[in-house]
Amino acid sequence: MFKIALTAGHYKYTAGKRCLKKLDKNETREWVLNNRIADKIEERLAEYQGYSLLRTDDTTGETAIELEDRIAAANRFGADVYISIHHNAGIAGGNGGGIVAYTYTKVGEATKEWQRELYEALIAATGLKGNRAQPLATANLAECRDTAMPAVLLELGFMDSATDVPVILSEDYADACAEAIVSVLVRRGGLVQKPVSNALYLVQAGAFRDKANAEKLVKALKAKGFDAIIKRGGSEG
Ligand SMILES: [Zn+2]
Known part of the structure; x- marks a missing residue:
């Protein structure tokens, strides 16, 4: 049984984490974008067998689950992989940005493979190539550092980029991201498609x-x- 820990970053009321108003009049919150993709991953995974999934966030978005609790839950669960879904910021209305996949600063080959495969599948599906720095990035992120399994934090586009925002707000983009992430989980986790029905x-x-x-x-x-x-x-x- 392949064990997947999945988390949508933040929660519904996290201050500041939202799309730039001049690019999105609704100022869509990061959690909404993160959770939409996490839910779509869950839906698509349901077509497969051979795995179990733990969402370490509150899927209603009403409760802020601390990072240390998310990490502890994934460790207790004994997950084989940990995937954290986020959206980025830091462009202040400029252009470009794209997808960035993070791991902790010191990781083994298995984690690097997850990072590379997730990033490549996402770029093939969306075309939203990371173009500001090395998109296969490392950082001292608690979720990647303190999890006992390969962990990748995905920043799926910039919420303050004039070119990324129209893309990341679209349902098609969320579908493509979920599809790409599931394709990697299926391949690496050895998941098999469920029989379509008992007909x-x-x-x-x-x-x-x-x-x-x-x-x-x-x-x-x-x-x-x-x-x-x-x-x-x-x-x-
Ligand atoms: Zn975030």
Whole structure:
């Protein structure tokens, strides 16, 4: 069972963490953007099996969960990876910015691989390349430092960049980020797609000129996780 710890940075009422007013009249809060992507990750993961997920934030956004509590929860859970979703600031209305993936300053190869793969998948999906400094960044961040598993903090665009804001506010961008992050979790965690449903497929043998093809179809459906049987007889007797 692959264990994932996921956290949406901050909470609904964190002071100051929001989009620049002149770029977004709603001054969308960072938590709203972070949580939207974390929720989409959760939704997409539900299509897979072979993992368990712990959200270490309050998913309603009503309670501020301290970083040390988020870290302790992930450590107790014994997570295999820790992913923290954030959005950046520091451009003051200028252009550029893009995505930056952080790890702690001293990390092993496994953590670097997570960082690189997450960043590359995100850039391939969104095109929002980090263009202000090294986008595979390191910093002395508690969430990356004190977690006992590979931990990556993703800054998914700048909330005060004239070029990033219209992108990061869009639903399509949030979908693409979630898709990219899940693709890496699926690959690295060895997750497999759940059978689409428990529907029973009745393969009408009489509909096939060669009955062997009906059997082949049943076999192919079963290989994909569907339940299927051959229905013999039927309209053609
Ligand atoms: Zn943040």
